[in-house]
Amino acid sequence: QLQLQESGPGLVKSSETLSLTCSVSGGSISGSSYYWGWIRQSPGKGLEWIGSIHYSGSTYYNPSLKSRVVISVDTSKKQFSLKLSSVSAADTAVFYCARHIGGYSGGFGYWGQGTQVTVSS
Protein backbone atom coordinates (compact mmCIF):
# COMPACT_ATOMS: atom_id res chain seq x y z
CA GLN A 1 0.00 0.00 0.00
CA LEU A 2 1.56 3.25 -1.16
CA GLN A 3 1.91 5.80 1.61
CA LEU A 4 3.02 9.41 1.48
CA GLN A 5 4.02 11.46 4.51
CA GLU A 6 4.72 15.18 4.58
CA SER A 7 7.21 16.65 7.01
CA GLY A 8 8.65 20.06 7.75
CA PRO A 9 8.29 23.09 10.00
CA GLY A 10 4.76 24.02 10.96
CA LEU A 11 5.69 27.66 11.43
CA VAL A 12 7.59 29.83 8.97
CA LYS A 13 8.35 33.52 9.26
CA SER A 14 7.14 35.95 6.68
CA SER A 15 9.59 36.57 3.79
CA GLU A 16 11.44 33.32 4.51
CA THR A 17 11.42 30.04 2.59
CA LEU A 18 8.98 27.24 3.36
CA SER A 19 10.52 23.79 2.97
CA LEU A 20 8.59 20.54 3.04
CA THR A 21 9.50 16.94 2.26
CA CYS A 22 7.29 14.06 1.22
CA SER A 23 8.49 10.56 2.05
CA VAL A 24 7.23 7.68 -0.06
CA SER A 25 6.82 4.18 1.33
CA GLY A 26 5.15 0.98 0.19
CA GLY A 27 6.10 1.54 -3.42
CA SER A 28 8.67 2.90 -5.81
CA ILE A 29 9.32 6.58 -6.45
CA SER A 30 11.09 5.84 -9.72
CA GLY A 31 8.53 4.21 -11.95
CA SER A 32 8.56 5.68 -15.44
CA SER A 33 4.94 6.74 -15.17
CA TYR A 34 5.20 8.11 -11.66
CA TYR A 35 4.68 11.81 -11.19
CA TRP A 36 4.58 13.43 -7.77
CA GLY A 37 2.86 16.64 -6.80
CA TRP A 38 2.16 19.26 -4.17
CA ILE A 39 -1.26 20.72 -3.49
CA ARG A 40 -2.25 23.22 -0.84
CA GLN A 41 -5.46 24.34 0.83
CA SER A 42 -5.74 27.69 2.56
CA PRO A 43 -8.02 27.91 5.59
CA GLY A 44 -11.64 27.57 4.53
CA LYS A 45 -10.67 27.59 0.87
CA GLY A 46 -10.36 25.14 -1.98
CA LEU A 47 -7.48 23.09 -3.32
CA GLU A 48 -4.66 24.66 -5.32
CA TRP A 49 -2.13 22.73 -7.38
CA ILE A 50 1.40 23.97 -6.70
CA GLY A 51 3.47 21.81 -8.98
CA SER A 52 4.57 18.31 -9.93
CA ILE A 53 7.75 16.41 -10.66
CA HIS A 54 8.77 13.23 -12.45
CA TYR A 55 11.40 11.05 -10.82
CA SER A 56 13.72 12.04 -13.68
CA GLY A 57 13.53 15.61 -12.42
CA SER A 58 11.15 17.12 -14.98
CA THR A 59 9.01 19.72 -13.27
CA TYR A 60 5.74 21.53 -13.87
CA TYR A 61 4.64 24.53 -11.85
CA ASN A 62 1.51 26.58 -11.28
CA PRO A 63 2.17 29.76 -13.28
CA SER A 64 0.92 31.91 -10.42
CA LEU A 65 3.54 30.44 -8.07
CA LYS A 66 6.30 29.56 -10.51
CA SER A 67 8.62 32.41 -9.55
CA ARG A 68 8.71 31.25 -5.92
CA VAL A 69 8.53 27.44 -6.18
CA VAL A 70 11.15 24.75 -6.56
CA ILE A 71 10.25 21.05 -6.43
CA SER A 72 13.01 18.45 -6.36
CA VAL A 73 13.31 14.69 -5.98
CA ASP A 74 15.80 12.45 -4.21
CA THR A 75 15.22 8.91 -5.46
CA SER A 76 17.84 7.41 -3.12
CA LYS A 77 15.84 8.60 -0.13
CA LYS A 78 12.46 8.04 -1.80
CA GLN A 79 11.58 11.65 -1.12
CA PHE A 80 10.52 14.72 -3.02
CA SER A 81 10.56 18.24 -1.70
CA LEU A 82 8.91 21.63 -1.99
CA LYS A 83 10.52 25.00 -1.46
CA LEU A 84 8.35 28.11 -1.53
CA SER A 85 10.25 31.36 -1.13
CA SER A 86 9.26 34.82 0.08
CA VAL A 87 6.24 33.52 1.94
CA SER A 88 3.50 35.72 3.34
CA ALA A 89 0.38 35.15 5.42
CA ALA A 90 -1.41 34.23 2.19
CA ASP A 91 0.73 31.10 2.02
CA THR A 92 -0.66 29.74 5.29
CA ALA A 93 -2.26 26.44 4.32
CA VAL A 94 -2.40 22.70 4.67
CA PHE A 95 0.09 21.26 2.21
CA TYR A 96 -0.53 17.85 0.69
CA CYS A 97 1.84 15.71 -1.31
CA ALA A 98 0.33 13.33 -3.82
CA ARG A 99 1.09 10.94 -6.63
CA HIS A 100 -0.53 11.27 -9.98
CA ILE A 101 -2.52 8.24 -11.08
CA GLY A 102 -2.28 6.68 -14.52
CA GLY A 103 0.83 8.64 -15.43
CA TYR A 104 0.64 12.42 -15.49
CA SER A 105 -2.75 12.39 -17.10
CA GLY A 106 -4.78 10.91 -14.28
CA GLY A 107 -5.00 13.64 -11.72
CA PHE A 108 -4.01 12.85 -8.15
CA GLY A 109 -4.58 9.30 -7.00
CA TYR A 110 -2.70 8.97 -3.73
CA TRP A 111 -2.50 11.61 -1.04
CA GLY A 112 -0.48 12.27 2.07
CA GLN A 113 -2.37 13.23 5.19
CA GLY A 114 -1.33 16.86 4.85
CA THR A 115 0.70 19.16 7.03
CA GLN A 116 -0.33 22.55 8.36
CA VAL A 117 2.06 25.41 7.70
CA THR A 118 1.46 28.79 9.27
CA VAL A 119 3.30 31.90 8.16
CA SER A 120 3.90 34.32 10.99
CA SER A 121 4.93 37.92 10.90
Next chain:
Amino acid sequence: QTVVTQEPSFSVSPGGTVTLTCGLSSGSVSTTYLPSWYQQTPGQTPRTLIYSTNTRSSGVPDRFSGSILGNKAALTITGAQADDESDYYCVLYMGSGIWVFGGGTKLTVL
Protein backbone atom coordinates in the same frame (compact mmCIF):
# COMPACT_ATOMS: atom_id res chain seq x y z
CA GLN B 1 -6.65 33.15 -17.07
CA THR B 2 -9.23 30.40 -17.42
CA VAL B 3 -11.21 29.63 -14.29
CA VAL B 4 -12.63 26.20 -13.49
CA THR B 5 -16.20 26.59 -12.31
CA GLN B 6 -18.28 24.47 -9.94
CA GLU B 7 -21.60 25.04 -8.25
CA PRO B 8 -20.86 26.52 -4.80
CA SER B 9 -23.48 24.36 -3.17
CA PHE B 10 -25.99 21.66 -3.96
CA SER B 11 -28.45 19.59 -1.99
CA VAL B 12 -29.87 16.13 -2.53
CA SER B 13 -32.37 13.99 -0.67
CA PRO B 14 -31.27 10.68 0.80
CA GLY B 15 -31.60 8.03 -1.90
CA GLY B 16 -31.71 10.65 -4.61
CA THR B 17 -29.46 11.37 -7.56
CA VAL B 18 -27.37 14.47 -8.00
CA THR B 19 -25.08 15.65 -10.77
CA LEU B 20 -22.30 18.10 -9.99
CA THR B 21 -20.58 19.87 -12.84
CA CYS B 22 -17.14 21.24 -13.65
CA GLY B 23 -16.89 23.85 -16.38
CA LEU B 24 -14.66 26.54 -17.79
CA SER B 25 -15.11 30.29 -17.64
CA SER B 26 -14.30 30.24 -21.33
CA GLY B 27 -14.78 27.22 -23.53
CA SER B 28 -15.99 23.67 -23.16
CA VAL B 29 -14.65 20.78 -21.13
CA SER B 30 -13.85 17.64 -23.09
CA THR B 31 -12.05 14.42 -22.27
CA THR B 32 -8.79 16.08 -23.28
CA TYR B 33 -9.01 18.06 -20.03
CA LEU B 34 -8.75 14.73 -18.16
CA PRO B 35 -11.22 15.72 -15.44
CA SER B 36 -10.90 14.08 -12.05
CA TRP B 37 -13.03 14.37 -8.94
CA TYR B 38 -12.28 14.40 -5.23
CA GLN B 39 -14.38 14.15 -2.09
CA GLN B 40 -13.32 15.93 1.08
CA THR B 41 -14.95 16.12 4.47
CA PRO B 42 -13.83 18.88 6.86
CA GLY B 43 -10.40 18.27 8.33
CA GLN B 44 -9.78 15.22 6.17
CA THR B 45 -7.54 14.40 3.25
CA PRO B 46 -9.19 14.52 -0.17
CA ARG B 47 -10.31 11.14 -1.49
CA THR B 48 -9.95 10.42 -5.18
CA LEU B 49 -13.26 9.35 -6.73
CA ILE B 50 -12.86 9.58 -10.49
CA TYR B 51 -9.94 10.22 -12.85
CA SER B 52 -9.53 10.52 -16.60
CA THR B 53 -13.18 11.57 -16.93
CA ASN B 54 -14.85 8.32 -15.91
CA THR B 55 -12.44 5.86 -14.28
CA ARG B 56 -13.37 5.07 -10.71
CA SER B 57 -10.54 4.99 -8.24
CA SER B 58 -9.97 1.76 -6.34
CA GLY B 59 -12.63 1.09 -3.73
CA VAL B 60 -15.04 3.78 -4.92
CA PRO B 61 -18.59 2.43 -5.15
CA ASP B 62 -20.33 2.47 -8.52
CA ARG B 63 -22.82 4.99 -7.12
CA PHE B 64 -20.23 7.53 -8.23
CA SER B 65 -19.74 8.03 -11.95
CA GLY B 66 -18.01 10.57 -14.15
CA SER B 67 -18.89 11.81 -17.60
CA ILE B 68 -18.98 14.75 -19.98
CA LEU B 69 -22.41 16.37 -20.10
CA GLY B 70 -22.75 19.04 -22.71
CA ASN B 71 -19.81 21.37 -22.28
CA LYS B 72 -18.91 20.33 -18.74
CA ALA B 73 -17.46 17.43 -16.83
CA ALA B 74 -19.96 15.84 -14.49
CA LEU B 75 -19.96 13.76 -11.33
CA THR B 76 -23.16 11.86 -10.72
CA ILE B 77 -24.00 10.34 -7.37
CA THR B 78 -26.91 7.91 -7.29
CA GLY B 79 -28.60 6.63 -4.15
CA ALA B 80 -27.18 9.49 -2.07
CA GLN B 81 -26.28 8.61 1.48
CA ALA B 82 -25.74 10.74 4.53
CA ASP B 83 -22.00 10.23 4.43
CA ASP B 84 -21.88 11.63 0.90
CA GLU B 85 -22.28 15.04 2.52
CA SER B 86 -18.90 16.55 1.68
CA ASP B 87 -17.07 19.05 -0.45
CA TYR B 88 -16.41 17.88 -3.99
CA TYR B 89 -13.59 19.22 -6.13
CA CYS B 90 -12.77 18.73 -9.76
CA VAL B 91 -9.42 19.37 -11.42
CA LEU B 92 -8.74 19.87 -15.11
CA TYR B 93 -5.58 19.50 -17.15
CA MET B 94 -4.95 22.71 -19.08
CA GLY B 95 -2.02 21.45 -21.09
CA SER B 96 1.67 22.36 -20.75
CA GLY B 97 1.75 20.39 -17.51
CA ILE B 98 -0.72 22.64 -15.73
CA TRP B 99 -3.60 21.50 -13.52
CA VAL B 100 -6.35 23.80 -12.22
CA PHE B 101 -8.80 22.95 -9.46
CA GLY B 102 -12.35 24.17 -9.34
CA GLY B 103 -13.57 26.05 -6.30
CA GLY B 104 -15.48 23.07 -4.97
CA THR B 105 -19.13 22.20 -4.38
CA LYS B 106 -20.53 21.76 -0.90
CA LEU B 107 -23.04 18.92 -1.07
CA THR B 108 -25.73 18.65 1.55
CA VAL B 109 -27.78 15.49 1.97
CA LEU B 110 -31.13 16.30 3.55
